[in-house]
Amino acid sequence: MTFPFPPAQGCVVITGAGTGIGEACARHFAAQGARVALIGRRRASLERVAAQTGGIVLEGDAASAADWERFIAALEAEGGVASLIACAGGLGAGSALQTGDDAWAAAMRANVDTAFVSARACLPQLIERRGSIVLVASIASLAAGPEVCGYTTAKHALIGLMRSLARDYGPQGVRVNAVCPGWVRTPMADEEMLPLIARHGDTLDEAYARVCADVPLRRAASADEIAQVCGFLASPAASIVTGAAIVADGGSSVVDVPTLAFERV
Template sequence: MQRFEEKVVLVTGGGTGIGEACVAQLAAEGARVAVMGRRRELVEAVASRHGGLALAGDAADGDAMAGAVHTVLQRYGRLDVLVANAGGFGQGACADIDDDDWQRALTANLNTAFASARACLPALAAQRGAIVFVGSIAALAAGPEVCGYTTFKHALIGLSRSIARDYGPQGVRANVVCPGWVRTPMADAEMAPLMAQHGISLDQAYDLVCADVPLRRPATPQEIAEVCAFLASPAAAMVTGAVLAADGGSTIVDVPTLAFTRME
């Protein structure tokens, strides 16, 4: 399919993982892609592979985002889709997080989304475009000792719904994708404590964290990119303000009944 032929897409956090997969998916479907991230060498490599525009910068920096959008418009003349994928940080329980860590989580998970959306909205409105925010099931439920991450991923849904309400009359759609475990370099690093504690391999660690997930496996970045592409595409033309869990069924599990499953 060439759902994005002649369309221009900006992906933040595009240098690795889900962001990189989104760049690849949208470029394969005909989009002209702009790839933004803080690590210049990664961003330039991804952009080069997909014939795109590399934009090194911090998506949480309003001036950097405004400059990035200006560069995109100078190069391509339009902007149709923003995939706001930048995020991370936010470890620790509430009483254990200092002010700097809290601000770091706020910056990575919410300010990046806000600043990138704010910078892109005038151009998106001109094309009746779409925003896809990449959230997490942490936007829907709380994991252990990830207070900052959980708080600001929850807030991401509010941001998306506010944009959907205010800019819908201009034709702009805004939605959130909430992945569960995805096999990315970031998630691989999160498996390290389990691997050390149980003396298991990376694959076995993923099996362990997905033991109660109905599909019993993590997603691939490509699978999440497919969901993002759907929400950005004309096929989702009537979808806005929505939250789509792409989590293998994690968030449908009735936790109090897990003991019965373990009897089998």
């Protein structure tokens, strides 16, 4: 099922658009007829996605208010902002004792500041158009993985940001939701498989199978599957949905972890 996006409303603005879920969102929205604006720090990646989607390339840092002044000026010339899909993120590995001040600040900037600064910059136009925001969070927004203190804390913060924005700007017609993926096969997740590949001699497919062994669907998502969830939340089909954290994790968050030992008896 598809959810066509009315291009007359303005641009779908996607941060972290050069790779992974952001790239998949760009392809998805462009296929639904939307004009997409691609934000990221690596021009070559953005231009590659733009060649596939006809998107507008806006090179810069989504966490920078100064860069957003430039982005907004360019977006106004393209019809304004109809939706924001905040995909930029990453960093934050290590336990608390392994996380220095610079690493902590980098995790907050990559995951929280990018979403907050982007939303703040886009809100005036979203209010005008009664638009929507989708924050790409994580199941790390709901539970803690091992030794990812900065990432877990930042992703939890995104849920608070989403709820605050939904409460404050819902009366002005702006819907704000979050998507919480589990494992998604992206270049970033591929890198996270490397320790398992080294330790167990797994192939990449075998490493993904290992981390998904207790996921009810027994597999990772594709970036395109998460993009479809984002597409639904930004579409008129989700017109009553706001303040929601939509979990798209193959069912992993419903597993009662303390009972897994009984399955292995």
